[in-house]
Amino acid sequence: MTPALYRRTAPYWLSLPGFVLFAVMLFVPLVMTLLLSFYSFDYTAGIQTGFSWHNYADVVSDDYFHEIFWRTFRYGLIVTLFCIVIGVPEAYILNRMRAPWRTISLVAIIGPLLISVVVRTLGWVILMGNNGLVNTGLERIGLAKIPFIYTETGVIVALIHVMIPFMIISVWAVLQKVDPATENAAASLGASQPKVFFRVVVPQVIPGILSGSLIVFSLTTSAFATPAIIGGRRLKVASTTIYDEFLNTLEWPLGAAIAIILLLGIMAVILGWNRLIERRYAQVFQ
Amino acid sequence: MGFLQLTSLSKRFGTFTAVEDFNLDIEKGEFVSLLGPSGCGKTTTLQMIAGFLEPTAGRITVEGEDLVAIPSAKRNIGIVFQSYALFPHLTVAQNIAFGLEMRGITAMERSQRIARAIDIVHLKGFEARFPKQLSGGQQQRVALARAIVIEPRILLLDEPMSNLDAKLREDMQLELRQIQQELGITTLLVTHDQHEAMALSDRIAVMQGGRIVQIGAPYEIYENPSSRFVSTFLGKSNLLPDPAQMARQISLRPEKTRLVPAGQGKLQGRVTACIFFGAHWLYQVDTDHGLLLAYEQNLGAARARNGETVGIDWDEAHLRHLEGQE
Numbered sequence: 031m032t033p034a035l036y037r038r039t040a041p042y043w044l045s046l047p048g049f050v051l052f053a054v055m056l057f058v059p060l061v062m063t064l065l066l067s068f069y070s071f072d073y074t075a076g077i078q079t080g081f082s083w084h085n086y087a088d089v090v091s092d093d094y095f096h097e098i099f100w101r102t103f104r105y106g107l108i109v110t111l112f113c114i115v116i117g118v119p120e121a122y123i124l125n126r127m128r129a130p131w132r133t134i135s136l137v138a139i140i141g142p143l144l145i146s147v148v149v150r151t152l153g154w155v156i157l158m159g160n161n162g163l164v165n166t167g168l169e170r171i172g173l174a175k176i177p178f179i180y181t182e183t184g185v186i187v188a189l190i191h192v193m194i195p196f197m198i199i200s201v202w203a204v205l206q207k208v209d210p211a212t213e214n215a216a217a218s219l220g221a222s223q224p225k226v227f228f229r230v231v232v233p234q235v236i237p238g239i240l241s242g243s244l245i246v247f248s249l250t251t252s253a254f255a256t257p258a259i260i261g262g263r264r265l266k267v268a269s270t271t272i273y274d275e276f277l278n279t280l281e282w283p284l285g286a287a288i289a290i291i292l293l294l295g296i297m298a299v300i301l302g303w304n305r306l307i308e309r310r311y312a313q314v315f316q
Numbered sequence: 317m318g319f320l321q322l323t324s325l326s327k328r329f330g331t332f333t334a335v336e337d338f339n340l341d342i343e344k345g346e347f348v349s350l351l352g353p354s355g356c357g358k359t360t361t362l363q364m365i366a367g368f369l370e371p372t373a374g375r376i377t378v379e380g381e382d383l384v385a386i387p388s389a390k391r392n393i394g395i396v397f398q399s400y401a402l403f404p405h406l407t408v409a410q411n412i413a414f415g416l417e418m419r420g421i422t423a424m425e426r427s428q429r430i431a432r433a434i435d436i437v438h439l440k441g442f443e444a445r446f447p448k449q450l451s452g453g454q455q456q457r458v459a460l461a462r463a464i465v466i467e468p469r470i471l472l473l474d475e476p477m478s479n480l481d482a483k484l485r486e487d488m489q490l491e492l493r494q495i496q497q498e499l500g501i502t503t504l505l506v507t508h509d510q511h512e513a514m515a516l517s518d519r520i521a522v523m524q525g526g527r528i529v530q531i532g533a534p535y536e537i538y539e540n541p542s543s544r545f546v547s548t549f550l551g552k553s554n555l556l557p558d559p560a561q562m563a564r565q566i567s568l569r570p571e572k573t574r575l576v577p578a579g580q581g582k583l584q585g586r587v588t589a590c591i592f593f594g595a596h597w598l599y600q601v602d603t604d605h606g607l608l609l610a611y612e613q614n615l616g617a618a619r620a621r622n623g624e625t626v627g628i629d630w631d632e633a634h635l636r637h638l639e640g641q642e
């Protein structure tokens with residue numbers, strides 16, 4: 031091989047192992063799911079190969095699925111919003127902390143990511159369940175129980191708990207590149223502490239908020255364990271519905287169609303979001 | 317009584333003392349520089365005046381009013397930071413407008429004052445640009461405009477030229493001095509660059525290890541350095557032993573010396589280096605008192621060559637007796 035040819039082709043064969051891995055692990059199952067979503071299902075004959083849009087038509091025309099998708103989307107929005115409201119100040123405080131405390135707090139925030147989501151969600155059940163610590167305690171002292179399990183509020187609170195490290199890390203990464211002198215500059219120009227935060231700090235970390243929102247939104251809308259454990263059968267979201275179609279009713283083609291719609295929906299939101307970021311912030315933050 | 321007074325100011329970080337027993341009086345409209353090597357406490361002093369750091373002890377007053385109790389947002393002090401600290405998410409005009417908005421100034425007056433500030437720093441046509449789209453010199457002008465547009469009582473400059481290249485730095489120094497005199501604004505500049513301090517200031521306060529070691533007009537300090545540190549930090553200096561007192565030294569500025577033929581003059585030596593600077597020649601001469609420097613105005617070709625033996629002469633009146641060893 032000549033050096034020139036070597037240099038030209040090197041990127042391709044160097045990325046080949048990664049490409050093969052992605053093809054086998056991601057692309058093939060995706061294509062199979064897509065094909066599956068066009069098949070039919072019959073209770074007596076099982077899955078019938080073929081091509082038909084009727085699974086999609088079923089989902090699009092059924093109020094039952096509308097409610098599920100709307101709930102999934104709503105969870106995504108609310109959880110993202112709360113992660114911004116709580117996560118941005120938390121990242122800011124974290125960044126202002128002194129040497130040992132900053133590391134300790136960062137470990138406390140990132141640490142839970144090392145524990146399975148199932149375990150963290152079960153922690154909420156132990157704490158807030160009908161016979162959990164809090165409600166037993168409330169009952170002892172004669173107060174009413176707080177409903178948490180099988181409520182939307184419960185699912186959302188648990189999801190925020192699971193997702194917030196992603197927002198904090200995204201915002202924190204951007205905060206480290208912010209010149210702390212800009213805050214002093216704003217103060218010297220007459221800005222009160224809240225004005226410094228909202229007019230100087232927050233606008234500078236918007237790229238971090240946007241990328242954090244992307245991560246939180248897509249992870250929330252595709253979350254399975256938390257909505258399954260805390261929401262249960264009554265408060266189904268897209269991913270728990272897919273699970274049920276595949277493993278309980280065995281309607282694989284319908285489950286595949288829901289999966290494809292969920293995938294396309296999340297992709298549409300991500301791409302739209304990205305376009306917004308690029309258009310609004312391209313010239314400010316390159 | 318001074319306009320800005322710093323009295324027995326000190327700042328400790330844990331056990332480390334960054335600024336100690338600092339006393340300085342600045343008159344209204346005066347331009348004073350704090351000159352000293354990196355780490356001598358210049359920025360710390362500036363930050364205490366701005367209100368970003370609380371003094372461990374001492375007083376800061378402006379027109380007799382105590383500043384220490386006032387938060388930085390209420391001090392009405394303009395600052396140009398070493399990093400400029402422009403708001404990257406705001407345009408040039410929005411950066412300059414920020415301080416005016418915080419003061420609740422009407423949109424109409426705001427735009428007039430922004431236009432005037434932009435005029436003063438020669439940034440017409442750049443109003444809609446973001447800081448990232450400007451050169452270092454332009455960013456510095458924005459920082460200056462942002463600081464002066466609020467008509468502050470005091471202007472603080474923290475090494476404002478250190479990120480500019482040499483030519484631009486000289487231009488900006490001239491401009492800064494003009495703007496400062498036009499506006500009559502009381503200014504305190506922090507720098508480690510002796511040329512900058514001399515070119516700009518009415519008075520220079522030379523700092524060493526958190527204290528002021530000498531203060532005075534640039535010419536005064538240059539001509540009469542009080543210590544070895546000042547004589548070598550501000551300009552170059554030949555240090556000769558003091559014949560009267562063993563422990564003391566005498567400073568002799570290189571430009572106050574003359575090269576004379578061998579055998580004449582007060583000292584004899586061998587030229588070990590001869591460097592051309594354009595306006596003058598620099599000779600390094602190895603003598604009994606060590607290596608001495610001599611400047612000769614460029615009135616023709618070099619007066620002596622490497623390895624040549626020469627005499628060095630000077631007027632006794634140019635010798636300066638230094639206090640102590642430091």
Ligand SMILES: Nc1ncnc2c1ncn2[C@@H]1O[C@H](COP(=O)(O)OP(=O)(O)O)[C@@H](O)[C@H]1O
Nearest residue numbers: 329332334352353354355356357358359360361
């Ligand atoms: N927040 C701080 N904590 C501890 N030491 C500090 C702090 N800020 C400055 N110092 C120390 O104080 C000394 C003076 O710093 P500074 O005022 O920034 O010097 P200069 O501006 O003259 O270069 C330095 O030795 C520096 O390390």
Ligand SMILES: [Mg+2]
Nearest residue numbers: 358359360475
């Ligand atoms: Mg400094």
